Amino acid sequence: MGQSLKKLSKNGAPKIEVKNEVNEKDLKHNKEICLKPLSALEAYRFIQGRKFRLAPNVALTLPSDNEEALRFNDSIKLLKNIFDSDYSAPVTKLLTCGGARVLEIGTAGGSWLNEISIKFPMSIFLGMDVSTIFNLDCLPENCAFLEHNYHDGIPFPDDRLNIKNIQVVERPLSLSRRNAMTGDQMIGEQNLLLKTVEAYRVIMKVAIGCTDEEYDKLKRDIAMEVENIHMYIKCIKTFGQK
Template sequence: MPPPNFHEHIQADTSDEDSLNDADSIADSNLSFISTVRDYVYENGRRYHAYRYGQYPIPNDEEEQDRLAITHHLFKLLIGGDLYRTPLNQQLSPPKRILDIGTGTGTWALEMAEEFPNAEIVGTDLSPIQPNFSPPNCTFIIDDAESDWAFTKDEAFDYIHARSMGGGIADWGRLLRQAYNHLKPGGWIEFQEYDARINSDDGTHIKAPVLLDLIKTLDEASKKFGKRVSIASSLAGWLEEAGYTSVTSDVYKCPVGSWPKSPRLKEIGRVGKVSLIEAIEPYSLALFTRVLGWTYERAQEYVDKCRQEVMNSSCHIYVPFYYVYAQRPLDDSRV
């Protein structure tokens, strides 16, 4: 597992950059799962969840499921193929109950079920886009993480995981307290989030003014919506405030494009570029039209301009990815 690289200066490869015009073919190669429920809402050409409609502004259609597959691959690539940073393998015994909040297509939960065959894995989400069939130790529940959780005291978890929840949670303090109360003493929680900002080590990010404006506009719209997108850097502090201990924040630079000299970072950058291109529309479309009052045409034109800047190989930009994990104190017996 590679160590966090946020303080490492990434050297740029000055040779011709590999072409990434086949982004669509990469996305199309990922499997999307068949939903068990078809009660959806359609808006601006995208499909959204109907259960508690409007609470989460990201689509759940096949295109989004393909994007989630790419994102899952990217989160693993950054940490050497692992599913988590929490030191689960250093515990006296492996986890017996694992909860995946906002499980999406359920890929992370399914892979954890393979890694921990003796553990019970539970995934929750607003959208029923998980597979019809899963291993006997993996189940999926349609639920809102912001509501009261239905698990009893006897159903406490050894490990709780959540990924890409930025933009979907209104009251983080409440979520962290509720997670705390559903963890066993000594249990762990981990959040994996990408920060909604771009930067560079050589100042070339200033060549992407529309992308910089996108970050500002997304932050403005998500705050008005009541569920801020850019929260990754705040997670460690919130966990400490909620009473967790052993709080650790591992930050990785994710290059956007194959400009790094490092072969490993070059490969990550190729995937990172596709991931960013595919994320711009789902993160911005509903917020800009519902919250800021933009027309669909204006929002789509803006999305296209952002994507064009991502394709500029002279911008050596990266996105910070946060893996933040913490523990409920072992001597804490509160419920």
């Protein structure tokens, strides 16, 4: 698969990305900006210093910019360390022998898509997301990316019937210094938590009508709780077999 396949539109034509910078002041308007049909010039909008991809049927949530790409890729690395693998399903032999076709829904920063396609060059990998926030030129030749709003439906035949042997794997992730992990690892995971809180700043301000000062206090309170309370989150993977 050549470079020309790295980024495709839904109908196979080259995708043209157009940015539109707008200073948003009205929080009520921010709530409604993704509820109407969008032209190409309205595809992206800057709101309170962060870039967002606007699309019909998609609520305004996480930004679509370089900062979010880095945060997302850090979270992928964390999950890989927690589960000690890029995936949990028993598909190593299939991916190694070649001929497998893998679809990743929600590519975001592109870290998993890039690494897994390099690891298994005999199989084909396709990433799909509503926006492109990573460098497509870094993708290997056995990999492509489709910019598509998956809330409008996945543009491929439905071949997900008769899923069996469904398994759920859970791993706890402690954020407390009381845990036995090294200090550097703990600091990294705490920083990722605070980066995630920051990523939701715009949507949380719109949703609950708080100020930046109130949100900054919320972040400080979370950081304090992480230091003083045995805080942990539960990471879950679900997979099955056809």
